[in-house]
Amino acid sequence: MSLLFIVALPFFGALLPGLMNAAGRSATAGVTFTVSLAAFMGLLSNLPAVLAGEIVTARIDWMPALGLNFTLMLDGLGFFFALLILGIGLLIIAYARNYLSRKDNMGEFFTYLLLFQGAMVGIVLSDNILLLLVFWELTSLSSFLLIGFWKHLPEGRQGARMALTVTGMGGLAMIGGMLILGQIVGSYDLSVILQNRALIQADPLYVPALVLILLGCFTKSAQFPFHFWLPHAMAAPTPVSAYLHSATMVKAGIFLMARMWPVLSGTPEWFVIVTSAGLITMVLGAVIALFKHDLKALLAFSTVSHLGLITMLLGTGTAFGAMAAVFHILNHATFKAALFMSAGIIDHEAHTRDIRRLGGLRKLMPVTFMIASLAALSMAGIPLLNGFLSKEMMLEEAHQTVMFGSHWLVPALATFGSLFSAAYCFRLIGHVFFGPVRDDYPAKPHDPKPGLWLPPAILVVLVVVIGIAPFVAEPFVKLVTASVLGGEAVVPDVHFKIWHGLVPALFMSVIAVVGGLLMLTMFHPALRIWDKAPRPEAKLIFEAIIAAALRCARWLILPLHNGAFTRYAAIGAVTIIAVGYHAWSTGTVGAPTREIQPAGPVAIAGWLMLVAATGGMVLMHRNRLLSLILIGIVGLMVSIGFVFFSAPDLALTQFSVEVVTIVLMLLALNFLPNTTPVESSVLRRVRDSVVAIFGGLATFGLAYYYLLRDATGVPISEFHLANSYKGGGGTNVVNVILVDFRGFDTYGEIIVLGIAALLIYALTETLLGGPVRARLLNRKPDQPRAGDTHPMMMVVLTRVMMPVVLMVGFYIFLRGHNEPGGGFIAGLIVSIAVVMQYMASGFAWTSARLKYPYHGVIGAGVLIAGFTGMGSWFVGKPFLTSDFTYVRIPPFEKFELATAALFDLGVFLAVVGAVMLSLESFSRLARRSNMADSEFPMDIDPSREALNTATPNDAKEGV
Amino acid sequence: MELLVASAIGVLTAGGLYLVLRLRTFPVILGMSLLTYAVNVFLFASGRLTIGAAPILRDGVTTYTDPLPQALVLTAIVISFGMTAVVVMIGLGAFLGSDDDHVDDQPQTDVTNSEEGA
The missing domain is CATH 1.10.287 (Helix Hairpins)
Incomplete structure (x- = not known):
């Protein structure tokens, strides 16, 4: 399947869950699963090519002038991530179907999930860094929707907002970095950028670009000091946490570091920034995780810690480090997703995630116990499980890494981190599943239906298989590593084995596991120390920063932008005058070329x-x-x-x-x-007068100066004068410009006019539908009304004038092409004729005699003008090309037929409709007040009284 | 003649600006209408002033005034009608809805109170 389809499927598929919502929860989940499965199968169909070492590409030019093209690329690395995203996505969808309750809107949830999935797949398959940025921002937005899915929870909303702020800021920095990178290389295509390591690293802008890109990666992947948003995002539903924080969202930063590894890594700057950020994050996350009582918070900080581990491995800049990183990404995705889902199961069944309230679940939930324990032991680095293999590779790499001239700094910190990592894994198993069965759980826990435990179980099978038979994963990991290295280094020739002999890494591993067990025995004294120790609370710091930024913004903006129109108008006027003065005083003015006319x-x-x-x-x-x-x-x-x-x-x-x-x-x-x-004070009026006088003087000066000088360039007006008759067939050049030379402009303007009229209509409707209606109806006129609101003289006069005015309008319309006139003017004149009838005989009488609604007239006008324009397509000319011919029907003079006249008819109708609709809307407001409507054309009608006595039924006849 | 037109533009602008800075909707709308006149005449004058040379082609006549600004101003006049109508409607709706025809929000509540805690 083409890569374009793989990326597009989730996006288009996102339309389906909402539609299927009414069909039931299983149907909604089913259609989402099918969409993901289709994308997954599409990805697998590219597996043979990837295994053969090919790079699959797809390309659509989007904005070539900007270097932004829809180019996709699938290599080993992209395939690996896409596989995680879509594969774990499938399990998450199945899990979410059983996890979400009936109160949750499942269609909405799966729509967000698919949007997020599409954005993630887009990131890992992009070959263009600008396109990648677009998808990057899309993941921030869609994850915001997912994290804040439970809108009723304030923690959910705050967590979502925090995640969006932090990752959004990082994304902003990354845009800068990517643009610099593109400028250095001269191309925004990844495949080109990845070939230019020497060029990029020699450029003076390498360090700024690196720092900016890393800011994006670190915020997304929750690296210190941006790690704090991830635990707060745990307010999301557990399927979201499992998806975002095991395989997808937070791995996006890791992915990008791996993607950029060939060109950005290997320098001292990269090593120091990435490795130290990774190490700090790893240790910090592990220590905090141990003392968290909420299962999901524990897992969140352990995720932070493991992301730090992977970042550290990428930071060392060696091929072995990159390979260990790839392997650990795979392993972490499997055991962490399984653990999150297990935590969700426990929450779902026991109605609490607080470790202090759990314990003894081993007997009550044996299946969950098996799944969670295997995954946790793998995370702790116990042999025969996959976590052991990659952790040992990490320790080996740490052992080889020299930082700040010290041989023991990195290995010691890595071991320390691993020790705490093992400790919190043991705590998770020990405090949740072991111990006595309690009788005070919020709900009676038992194993759920297979729908909930099957997805994590599938992952745990992978954990065990890779752990026992690492050679299964070896070729694939090496393939992915090769595409991470991108030809800058050779894939190390080591084999994945459980037993390496008595190497230092093994001793470090043993220290970590034994230390972890000891730590657990001392957990309660340690917790007391931890609780007493002062710690900075990230959320408070974050909120303080946000509040400070808000104060700063208010301080800057409020004086200028406080909601008072008068202030905007004054500031705008003064600014324009000042800028104009600046232009005036710095520019040069030529000598007058025109005479002053008397x-x-x-x-x-x-x-x-x-x-x-x-x-x-x-x-x-x-x-x-x-x-x-x-x-x-x-x-x-x-x-x-x-x-x-x-x-x-x-x-x-x-x-x-x-x-x-x-x-x-x-x-x-x-x-x-x-x-x-x-109302305004004298001072204020003086101020306004000064502004007004200066504005008046400025326009006066400007107008006076240019009226005395000819244009410096050659105006295009000569063209219009020369071609008006030859090309447009009319002698009124202004009209020919309107309907022919610049017909497209005019077309746009009649549409604008129509929209304005419809807006007025809509506002009137809103007013009449709301509380204003009652006020209007109860309104008392503030001045005495005329006794005769529809006077006979006026009615008779307007009736007599009507045909005359219509005739004038018609005449003005027809002659418009050659003499002053045309559709605009004729439309206004005809409107005046109709308005006169409204004024003379009132709204009700006139509306009752209205055949076509004014909206229809506007629409007809725009359509006629549009169809006239399209007519030129049929003869192969561009939109609105005009044509004309002269015909002669015997008794008449020769006359001209032009398509422009038809266009002008459209203009005419649109103007009539727009003017009348606006005026009619206003008079409808008036009609609702306490004035009585009259069905008669005039109030006092001598003939009506005479008729009334004779034949009352004919009363309505007459004028 | 040029002086008259230029000063007329200046006077219209000054009057329009002063009225736009008033506090009630009706004078502000009138001020905007005055500014519209000023802008339209200003644009029209960019074709320079010519007397008795309308851009209607005639045999034997070679001098015409510049038709292009005229065409542009013609549509501008019609559009400004639409704009005026919309602004009047908005002003009217605001007055009918709140019985207050101030242009600016009248101080009622503190801005900071409406913020949700972060």
């Missing part, structure tokens, strides 16, 4: 009106109706200015938009207070 009295009069209206708005803005009238004057002057300066289209648009805007504002003012109270 201003006639008309222009000056218009200018005076505009300035007076603006000034009046500022001074009298507290009277809201007045300021609305004044802004109408401003708009009018702007429109006239457009006419004056050769922009008839703009003038028409501005003028009609002005009308609908004023209508809209009036509708809104209907609900708002009529005056604005005086």
Whole structure:
């Protein structure tokens, strides 16, 4: 199976458990198992190629310009990890099916699990380090969801948050490191990077890259001083702990160190950082684990300790160390997953994981006892179990390692760590299973159904088989080691044996086991000392750091960003002015190239009106109706200015938009207070005035300077003028630009306009569906209503004007291509015609006569414009290529048919729909207040009264 | 003429900025409308000022004003209507929902109280 499928399967499969949720728990687990099994089988189908030493690849170009491609690679190392992830994943899925209770949402759980599985497989199969980073972050996110799966538990949420923070920060550092690495090599492909050891290690940026990448690895793999998140993540359901902390998540950092081993290892920096971090973690984890009373916490710290062991082995930089590391990864995954699952069984059956409340379970749960004991003994390093083999290799490697010039430092610490490791394993067996049977368990413990004990049992079989017959695992481990070494070193020619003779490692092993047993006998006195000794609590330190970061962020952000719009606006305005001033004072300005044109009295009069209206708005803005009238004057002057300066289209648009805007504002003012109270202090008003005056001066200066100078480059406008008629078939260049040259822009804009109108509609619906509705209905008008809300004169006048306005709109639309006009303007004009009817006869009367809903009109407009654009595909041209022709139907003059006109029709409809939907939404709000709806076009109708007396049924007829 | 247009832009900007910095929604919306005028005229003026040379092609005429800024401003005018309508609706909804048309949140609760313990 292609590697792409192996990675994609869990991701796509993650859609299934949620869908299967209704079909029952077994179906949900079954479909998840099937998805994993398919990926697992797909992986196995690549086994022959991997065994033959080939590297299987798959590639899809994603963003080649960034060097980010979807390239996958499967070699021995990748296969080994993928096998652990998918293989143990299968066992976990089976176990979780029986572990989760009916209260847990199984579909949600398995969705997260599959997402996590896919991300993990993605990491180990990536051939591109940027792609690897993407998967890396995905594991952080999906593990967050898994750890916090029991959302009702505060420890679960806090643990998940801590894990996400720590691994996320590490991931951030790693992105930096990976980018540096890619820059050094000039490629983001792992296969290329791994060939460039000398280049990378000689580069001055090697150390920063190394430190950053190791930060990512150490946080993920819980190495000192980032080890603290792992035990807190134990608040997760046990299947999650078993999966994340034995085979997958925490091994991702280890994987990456192994992956990068050929190019990053072997330098003094690597040796010191990695080996010492590993050693400290190993010893620290083992010591703390011994004194933990929670089974899962004990296992968590033992995991930390074993991860430290593996890290230390990778740090030594020798081929033998790498081989021992690979072997221990395998062994640890088997016995640790089995132990976690056993702890889950005990928790599930005895309803407690506290070792102090357990004991004597050997007789009550014989099967669990067998499984847990074998796994724990393997972890302690007892011969004939697999943990012994790799631990002995570790001790052998430690014996050979010289650190800081000392021959005994590393071996002594390694032995010390192993001693405690053995001690907590013995404690686990002794204090949980041996001893007298008690009668105060929270629940009566007994062995569970096979569904729970079978998955760990399968792993324990592996533990024993490898332990007794190490030669079974030897070829595979050597194959994986070869791909870790990547040609930088030769796989050591040693055979995996139980008996090596009386080598130093054996003595160290014996010391550890005997010491561990002695330690257990002295456990209670030691515990008393431990409990009295002051220790830093990682969680408190972490929380203090987070709180400090939060304070710092608040201190930085709150002055700028406190939720007050006014403050943002002021800061924004001042910043823009300041940046503009900086550009102005540092740039150069050329000499004026244009003459100042003389201003006639008309222009000056218009200018005076505009300035007076603006000034009046500022001074009298507290009277809201007045300021609305004044802004109408401003708009009018702007429109006239457009006419004056050769922009008839703009003038028409501005003028009609002005009308609908004023209508809209009036509708809104209907609900708002009529005056604005005086609230701001004099000082504040002075401050605002200063900002405003500086802003005004800045725009004035900028506009004045560029109006007197020609553009420095050659504008593209000449092209439009030259091609408007030849290419677009229209003489109104502005309209041709809108519907033809820049048709795509226009298409986008009518969609935006439609969305804005729908947003207004949706907001209105929300308001009318909520508590506001009652308030609106009970609202009393703040001013006396007119006695005649739908006056006859107005109704008659609007009816008469309607066809005229529609005709004008139609005319403006048709001539748009050649003369000022077009879809935008025609749409606004037609909207005004319809709005007039609303104003004259009220909402109810008009809506009742509405044939098409405005949403539909918007949609039709966008679709017509879109289909017109797509039409050009059928003749093999790109989207929105226009065409036109001239036809002549005998009695008429020759006229032009252009696809652009069809597009303009779409624009027209979208504008009508959007404007009308917005205004209609506002008037719907008004309608819900205490005004009575009238089904008649006008309130006082002389003809209706006459008809009423004669034939009441005809009352509705008439206008 | 250039002086008139440039100063008009300046006056519109100044008036708009002042109103945008007010504390109630209605003047802020009007201020944004004024700023919209200023921006539209500013963009339009980037085609420089020409009198009596509308970009409608005629036989025998060779001087036209720059059509491109006009086309851009035309859509900007229509879009700014949509924007104004949305902002008015939001302002109206906020007022109807809380009986308060302040632009800024009025101080009620301490910010730190809403945080969940880490």
